Amino acid sequence: MSDSVMYGDFGPIGEVAVEHKPNEQKAWCCPQCLRVFHNEGSGDAHHVLCQDQLPGIVVYRDVCRSINIHMISGKSNEEFVSRLCSLALREMPSKMENAHLENYEFYVCSVGKDFLERNCHTSADNRESSMAVCAFFSRDRTREEHNLSAIVTFRPFRSLGFGFLLVDFSYLLSMERIRSRSVFRALRDIDVLYPGPEFPLSSAGQRLYDRYWDYAVSKTMISTLIDQRKPTLCVKEISCLTGIDYFVVLDIFRRLAARSGMDASWVDERNVYRDEEIFQGHSHGGVDDSPNDVLLMKKSRKAFCSVNVVMEILLQLNLETIPMDRANVIRENLEYVMSYSDD
Ligand SMILES: [Zn+2]
Incomplete structure (x- = not known):
């Protein structure tokens, strides 16, 4: 394996050594087909002419921002996913293995010329x-208890929101799978099993998921309790609306309460109530005018969160994500992918 890999014109991928070794082996990877070349000249010459398109089925196409997601089966596209996983090994050595690729499907996010020119300071002319x-x-x-096994953003494209977009997409897929099945395995006395990521998460993965879960639950609370003015919302309903596991939602409630400086010890599976007295008289979307608003447990009068x-x-x-x-x-x-997944 070479010491470092340059990802086209975008910079190195994987862990970058602080000191350069005298005989450092540098490889060059085509960011379009993921073939690796052992000298930059032949790699660059290849990339100028490379017309490879991603294999698989396009399941998400954002024309305005020039972003696509393809579903690529490990079984039917062994060569491409082997290249993908070899590169990913440099980003995430503990998680990525090349074994049993045929059991996996890969959701691969790619960006086009417009995105590259706007965000990556490169001329693709x-x-x-x-x-x-x-x-x-x-x-x-x-x-089926997991909707995501490993997630990797190649180094030059980090901090642009792709991890968030893909996690959101993984939950959309698991919700679609649940809807497409009439019977789904029951777990822990709760009607539906909501799949989540494989554990343990890396520290970067944990940060990504914490951000995503906070976002998804907060958004659901605001849209249900405030925008739609529903009087109550329970943990099970939030699971149902977001596809996030019941016990994860409980943890998020505790975290939101702690961030609001409130006692989180009472948080359990009971309903979260919109406090009618506090919300009375507020116009739609007028939350900004009342800095002390809190969502309360009406019966116990204990504050939930601000x-x-x-x-x-x-x-x-x-501000820092690509919303799906x-x-x-x-x-x-997507429906085709669902039926394919049920083979
Ligand atoms: Zn290529």
Whole structure:
């Protein structure tokens, strides 16, 4: 294995050594087809002419931002996913293995020329066709309790929101799978098993999921209790609306309460109530005018969390993520992927 790999013109991938070794072996990878070359000249010459398209089925297409997600089966595209996993090994050595690729499907996010020119300070003018694979997640088809096995964003594309987009997509897929099955295995006395990521998560993975879970639960609380003015919302309903596991939602409640400086010890599976007295008289969307708003347990009169904390989480996350627009999901291809997954 070479000491380092340059990912096209975008910079190195994997862990970058602080000191350069005198005889450092540098390889060059085509960000379009993921073939690796052992000298930059031949790699660059290849990339100028490379017209490879991603294999698999496109399931998400955002034309405005030039972002696509393809579902690529490990069984039918062994050569491509082997290249993908070899590169991912450099980013995430503990998690990625090349074994049993046929059991996995890969959701691969790529960006086109417009995105690259806007965000990556690169000129793609001399390329035949410019596209770069930037991130992906894998799912083990033999383990229905998980909706994501490993998630990798290649180093040059980190901090652009792709991890968030892919986690959101993994939950959309598991919700679709649940809907497409009439009977789903019951677990822990709760009607539906909501799949989640494989544990343990890396520290970066944990941070990503904490951000995503806070966002998804906060957004659901605001849209249900405030925008739709429903009087109550329980943990089970939030699970149902977000696809996030029941016990994860309970943990998020405790975390939101702690962030609001309130006692989280009482948080359990009971309903969260919108406090009618506090919300009375507020116009739709007028939360900003009342800095002390809290969502309360009406019966016990214990504070749950500040609406402002929830709004703050949403505002912060909206600034640093690529929100998934469900209108960009290609429904007919997704349905095909669902039936394929049930083989
Ligand atoms: Zn290529």
